[in-house]
Amino acid sequence: QSALTQPASVSGSPGQTITISCTGTSSDVGGYNYVFWFQQHPGKAPKLMIYEVSNRPSGVSNRFSGSKSGNTASLTISGLQAEDEADYYCSSYTSSSTPYVFGTGTKVTVL
């Protein structure tokens, strides 16, 4: 099972809106709503930001939103802030022999 495909990097200025894509197949992202997004700051453990495509856990800012269209999921960060600078990973359940896969990761830079 190959990793889900994400852009290596995305950048934006404070206050802007950015979107990170996560492309898979009909066997993972496209076939199930078990899509999750994680934020990871350097040297820290990942943090769950979005679950089941578009739901925010308690305590996560409403500046973060998720969606899905076909085989591609997206994480949108609005009102970009300096603290949003981090690596972001998508993940999905898959129907393959390895039932869970992460994306390749995207480094978000706040200019």
Add this chain to the structure above:
Amino acid sequence: EVQLLESGGGLVQPGGSLRLSCAASGFPLRSYAMSWVRQAPGKGLEWLSTISGSGGSTWYADSVKGRFTISRDNSKNTLYLQMNSLRAEDTAVYYCAKGDFWSGIDYWGQGTLVTVSS
């Protein structure tokens, strides 16, 4: 407060074995599936294994199937990962995590570093 504390990492020679432990607190361990995820230096996240709350079901990534074994002792609030036949490419930070690929992984430990080298 949910806390996950990994231990057991360290330096091991290729072909060797290591057992990681994860002490869980702040929630009823038996009620939740638990997972292990690793991250090689400078690389992305890789899911390794998940075990159901009762321990009756387990799932593995193809990359570790047959070499790694996940287990749990709910009476001791502890999750384990037995790692055998270790290779250089297994060098990574290993994270214990609460949850699975259906409910989502909502809490992570701080990670423990495993280095496989001669």
